[in-house]
Amino acid sequence: MIGFPILSLITFLPILGMFLIMFMKKEQSKSIKYLTLGITALQIVLALVLLASYNYSAGGIYEEKSFQFIEKFKWINISGISWLGNIKIDYFMGIDGLSMPMVLLTALVSFVAALSSWNIEKSVKGYFALFLLLDAGMMGVFVSLDFFLFYIFWELMLLPMYFLIGIWGGPRKEYAAIKFFIYTLFGSVFILLVMIGLYFSATELMADGSRVHTFSMIALMNPANYSADGILSALNPDNLRLIAYIALFAGFAIKIPMFPFHTWLPDAHVEAPTPISVILAGVLLKMGTYGILRISYPIFPDITRDLMWYIALFGMVNIIYGALVALAQKDFKKLIAYSSVSHMGYVLLGMASLTTVGINGAIFQMFNHGTITAMLFLIVGVVYDRTHTRGLNDFGGLASQMPVYTGFVTVAFFAAIGLPSMSGFVSEALVFIGAFGVDSLRVLTIISTLGILLGAAYMLWTLQRIFFGPLNEKWASLKDLDAREYAMFIPLTIIIIFLGVYPSAMLNIMNSSVNSLVHFVTTTVSTTSLGGL
Template identity: 75%
Template sequence: MQQVPLLSLITFLPIIGMILILFLPKNNEKVIKSLTLAVTGIQVLLGIVIWRFYDYSLGGIYNQASFQFVEKFRWIEISSVSWLGTIKIDYFLGIDGISAPLILLTAVITFIATLASWNIKTSIKGYFALFLLLDTGMMGVFVALDFFLFYIFWEIMLLPMYFLIGIWGGPRKEYAAIKFFIYTLLGSVFILLAMIGLYLSATETLADGSKVFTFNMLQLMNAENYTADGILSPLNPSNLRLWAFLALFVGFAIKIPMFPFHTWLPDAHVEAPTAISVILAGVLLKMGTYGILRINYPMFPEITNQLVWWIALFGMINIIYGALCALAQKDFKKLIAYSSVSHMGFVMLGMASLNTAGVSGAVLQMFNHGTITAMLFIIVGIIYDRAHTRGLDDFGGLANQMPVYTGFVTIAFFAAIGLPGLSGFISETFVFLGAFHVESIRLITVISTLGILLGAGYMLWTLQRIFLGQLNPKWSALEDLTAREYAMLIPLTIIVIALGVYPSLMLDLMNSSVNTMVNFLLKSPETFSGLPF
């Protein structure tokens, strides 16, 4: 399978689709939609192929040999002059157990989101072209192993997202779109700065023995590659590694979104069309935590070890604060948005534990949150399409009117609460197992468990307000699910149940990489000596 550039294919297929769409005449709505569906469908198939051929035993993280489906060739090379050095950037793709689940997630969520986009009415052509561009950006972030390439993919997503919220969004779409854009750009300029700092601090040894500055992520994880006087070199006593870590962390935290950088999220979610909310919550938020795992952790292991308490603390704040905010919402969609804030807190808590259980839990929670929240947003979309309101107090007694819908909602809600037998339970348990094991963050972990209680509170209360009680006669004409809505909800439900019953499907995929990561983090602080403290 090594001959087929699977990762390039899965990443750039949407771009090809986009170009085709741009050449199609405007009124060919059916063709445009079907083409997008086909492209995202093929992505799911490619994802399954990748999954089938993925070798569970390889760890990845810092060792190129144990990455899979690697594609690497020279992309930019500028010959050397003494003061500028050779500039060399690789086109370098590859996946390990951290990125593989997220690729599957992205493929599935994008496919579902395409279905959810079916009722877009204006400017179909522009919508699906941007949608596919966004798709490429998301896939690219998860497969790129060169920091420069990663950054390009990271930034490519901003503009389509701006337009998708800004043109096809709700009443306050302009405000929400610009807020999203400015926040994320603010984060990414800090990432850029840290990236350049890393680039100027580490060299890679080429085949001919010459040393050149590098954007290669794996080379940046190797303490030996840092030059003695590099500003981000552990060997340099006056290094700025803590600042670089924070710059990257803030950049990624804005995407998670971590308190206090979360305020763009409720606005973006409430105004975005359903499909974009699904993508936003399902995939985009994971990029924040993925970036921390892929870049902050292995490139700054010694600082990571010292700052885990803070990461856990902010995880806890996210969990509790998000849940409390969710409790106070009167808008269904905003409630789900805040529940995302809360659930991403679990990911951070798991990451902070730095042990196999916790980090596995975090990665699994990323996947599970992706599928569960996607379901929740589809659910909100379904009711909003019918009732044109999302006020929680406007409903009541829908269980009799829309029994099948209610069934799906119940599954999704229970999965979000973390009921045993559904996927959310497994990941949250792993997160708490891992985090409780670490003495320094035990108290934080204990307080965080409150989040589950609060989660049950707002979810069940919502269930009660919408589906139980007397049916408001205004809604007596609401219809149950259509075929398209079944097609969106059933695959997600299957995933949620399957991973709840048999989590090894995902855990096996990530296990070896998580172990490699944890060992790397525990071992390498010694090599990355020369701490700024």
């Protein structure tokens, strides 16, 4: 273990940076940019330190002692009057195989996004302050183990995101920003309600033998902690667990975004500046699926088992619908946005299988989608910076003008299609293997494989329209990539290919946690007390 509170550091470092930026002068835009880049780089270093001392065999999920780098302090402790009971909220952070890949992804994507923010010229100070606040919120979501803390971080991201889209975005930025804000707030009020309901339904055993209500996710997972009269307790015959599950799921599904809650995504993506699109697709969307795996699955294992077919159905709809709509797009960025909808469908499908292979695939797909889509949005950004258009039919023959760029684009596109030797292939294959193995999901899985075909169609067609064919004379003087752009693309490309060739590097991190998650979700019987779990 490491001798300092590394998770707090990695989370609050950006906030520190934000305060530093607020005290810097407007004119020091270069130093503000370097400061942000430095902080995100430091986050990568910290994430690598985490990885270096990470214990691959610890399961996590429902067992507090097998979480790593735990930081647990009393945060709010109000010794109440008898009828109110104690109100106890812990500052509780820790990571396991579910959060470790997400922490790595957040650090990486933030760094790349900071690099790609280099040509922001408007209100630099405000931009980078908000950027760092957003970064802190994302990191906090992935390391929190107390539901209350999780919720605070979850909501913390809304405001910076609103401003980042709304101030630095495209022509319809105001509409896109408020749509994003209202949609996600709509989702999160349901999360809040379920959180309060859970709080009243379960208690945690304290060291002194007393039982107090709790927001600790781990305590909420243990069926033995629920009292018989709690509204979300399985012991209560009139419980509202199914409704609560659906409400919670909807709250997370809006972030994924799952069909039919996806309509904010194309707007937000098209209007957001490139780095924010990168963060949105690279990290924010994963919070939805992460929330489901971290909270919905282990806290409501009974309902999860009942509803797995429906989750898979929504996954299938996402895959096919996203791909079909992507096929019809004329705007490069919108196409990538809808491809995100399609690719997040694979995550849902893999999760729904409730098998180790499928969930491994789902989490791996979350990571891979993060890197690949980040790269795709950077690609759009590069060409948009130079030409100020994103119309797919405005281009043609760019391959001869920008050969290196075309090379990177090809890698990213093939990875998105799921070509073997690229990381996307491995995760999609695992998802399909996992889902196909479950009898009830077989038909859905077979239909979902069509998504790969459609994916190949829209990606290759795009490749052809932009890069091949006769050169559009308008773009005869386009420059190829510069050093900063190399610095954005190279690490992502390396990771995509490396994980395609050697997926175990990532799979090993998550494997034991996925095993314990699957074991927990498939075997936990919520109606009887399981004392020892």
